[in-house]
């Protein structure tokens with residue numbers, strides 16, 4: 001009786017919002033399935049959905065580009081003058097102190113589907129290291145453990161998953177005994193989801209009694225951190241700074257004293273690392289000042305004349321590419337969540353399997369639907385203050401997106417070896433090279449051996465002479 005009444009109310013509501021098709025298969029459902037479907041529909045904010053359909057699903061929401069768009073200022077990897085030299089030294093000291101005091105937490109977003117990599121299971125479980133075949137999760141876990149040891153501090157680690165991979169991620173951590181970390185200091189939580197739509201704005205069904213949904217994008221982390229209790233947990237521990245990174249970048253320097261220190265010294269709320277773009281149209285967001293406010297503009301939204309614009313020395317005017325590495329203040333996330341806030345939604349047209357009006361599963365051969373996502377970098381303009389630290393790609397950024405080609409498993413492994421070689425060479429060791437100058441050995445440095453270049457010097461006596469074709473693992 002009660003279900004019938006709810007059904008009638010919802011039917012009316014769905015009609016008003018042009019989503020009546022969700023109940024087309026009602027007569028084929030048993031009682032449990034009916035309740036299940038109604039419960040999901042009741043969770044929807046249909047007024048908001050009308051807005052998304054009108055502005056995002058059916059149309060490509062045009063990004064309002066301000067007339068006054070200028071390149072953002074930034075800190076270079078090395079100080080430019082003696083005054084900046086003193087500032088960097090002070091920042092490193094402060095950053096180290098903040099880590100020692102347990103005020104910095106690691107935060108990896110690992111809720112994505114990793115479709116391009118086509119790997120079965122959570123992307124964090126992908127084996128990537130060139131000698132030991134360690135997974136991404138293991139590399140991060142060892143980095144967290146090494147930082148804890150180095151700074152004699154508890155370095156908590158927060159991991160965001162999605163309903164698509166949460167159970168599997170937990171299982172991976174359990175079966176690997178949390179990679180030796182104390183389970184107490186690892187907090188795994190799920191992000192939210194958003195419904196998937198047909199291109200004409202109808203919510204798709206994944207099953208007769210189940211709406212088709214996708215994770216709400218890495219921008220969803222700002223709400224999920226709060227709703228999951230992660231922010232509360234950080235508060236209890238005295239964590240003030242969240243070191244945000246992506247699951248596919250094994251070169252990440254999670255606890256970087258310089259970045260943390262500059263961010264804290266400048267009293268920023270959300271800061272970013274950036275690389276120099278390797279071409280005007282490289283597929284990374286562009287850091288720009290839009291009417292004086294730091295903003296990340298997607299590569300596809302930056303007008304061509306600005307993308308191509310050059311400085312007198314020939315370098316790109318808009319040269320800073322966003323690489324999804326941030327320091328975010330815990331208090332900033334709290335502030336956002338205690339106000340009403342939402343990040344803009346971005347549309348992706350994809351192949352989305354669905355149940356049609358006859359209850360049949362359709363597996364489309366061509367893109368047929370729309371997924372909506374929010375992006376973390378859209379929170380940058382909401383921060384009262386931001387800094388950008390430019391870093392060297394070869395040191396810190398090797399995204400494993402694809403099986404082959406650009407940003408692939410192959411390029412990432414090559415970059416891991418190249419960085420290890422550069423670190424060893426900077427400590428005075430010689431690395432075998434082929435006649436064309438490329439590296440003629442395979443190298444892997446465990447985070448516990450060195451977290452950064454300068455850690456190598458204290459361990460020179462533990463490094464063997466490296467010969468051509470050697471496979472060397474330093475741990």
Ligand code: UTP
Pocket residue numbers: 109110111112113114115116117123160162191215216217218220245246247248373401
């Ligand atoms: P990507 O944009 O590379 O997406 O995510 P993806 O889903 O991992 O891969 P593709 O596009 O399907 O091949 C960048 C980072 O953001 C996380 C991912 O796990 C990755 O660390 N992410 C993405 C989330 O945590 N949640 C999301 O909803 C989307």
